[in-house]
Amino acid sequence: MSEDRTAAPPAESRPDLRADCSNCFGLCCVALPFAASADFAVGKEAGKPCKNLQADFRCGIHTRLRQEGFQGCTVYDCFGAGQQVSQVTFGGRDWRQAPETSRQMFEVFPVVRQLHELLWYLTEALTLPAARPVHADLRGALDDTERLTRQSADDLAGLDVAAHRGRVNELLLRTSELHRATAGRKAKDHRGADLIGARLRKADLRGANLRGAYLIAADLTGADLRGADLIGADFRDARIGGADLTGSIFLTQAQLNAAKGDAATRLPAALTRPAHWS
Structure with a gap:
């Protein structure tokens, strides 16, 4: 073979x-x-x-x-x-x-x-x-x-x-x-967007394009980020407690380390839950 x-x-x-x-x-x-x-x-x-x-x-x-x-x-x-x-x-x-x-x-x-x-x-x-x-x-x-x-x-x-x-x-x-495209819906395009401090609690961001987006201190608590492209997104102090990041792509450990998650945050298999999360 x-x-x-x-x-x-x-x-x-x-x-x-x-x-x-x-x-x-x-x-x-x-x-x-x-x-x-x-x-x-x-x-x-x-x-x-x-x-x-x-x-x-x-x-x-x-x-x-x-x-x-x-x-x-x-x-x-x-x-x-x-x-x-x-x-x-x-x-x-x-x-x-x-x-x-x-x-x-x-x-x-x-x-x-x-x-x-x-x-x-x-x-x-x-x-x-x-x-x-x-x-x-x-x-x-x-x-x-x-x-x-x-x-x-x-x-x-x-x-x-x-x-x-x-x-x-x-x-x-x-x-x-x-x-x-596998999300089967017209996803939001936030590439490079200024979302600093944005209120995105429980937002439906499935399949969204968040490449290079500024999500500093944004509230993404409980947000659905399945299938989203997160390459280069700035997650410093972003609140992602209870958010679902499974199936998201190009997310790195450094991005997670910069965010504020919790035990309910769902992560891609390749990444680990930061020790400093509550």
Whole structure:
């Protein structure tokens, strides 16, 4: 029997797309900048280690991040890019022992992070039966993206990742259209909408397009989001207690971590209920 090249494992079965801090050189704690705000107790420049980063590249306050004012760290996800850059791209040479690698390592990390995020979305897209008409193209994009992650540091630093994202996004848009059509209804289009603080309690958002929507502090209590496209939606402080997110697509753990849910919130199988939810 020939191999089915349209099939793909579900995203939750790919540990390489989940952060493994034990095999990373604390890259998100060094390479990325952040400003003092409600999300970060203090600010720091890109390339400067966070004051909480320990000698073993672990966070010294990992279990107390929210209490210590570093909520922003709890809603960040590298999709496994940290261990990829640390162990594969740079072959296990860390920026402390080989300081000459630091500049390029910190430059490459955000690029690989974007590629790994695309791998997460493409892997999920390949599990959707409604997207079968574009499965072959999705598989090709997945293979191309994985190939890019294995390039040298020099090649990654020079990669036009925005152009690649644009090509992949066209396929993800088509996937979204096919999947949302299964809702069997004319769904609402809220792509990129400003829904900050919106009152959407028990709203019927089945099959809705919420790509890139601003849902900051929105009240989605008890809302029906089955089959909705949630790629890039900003869920910071959104109230989703009792909401049904099963069947929604392109939702990430970081988005859930930024929201306020509860035990009654229904989630896609690939994601877990955040520990800080009541």
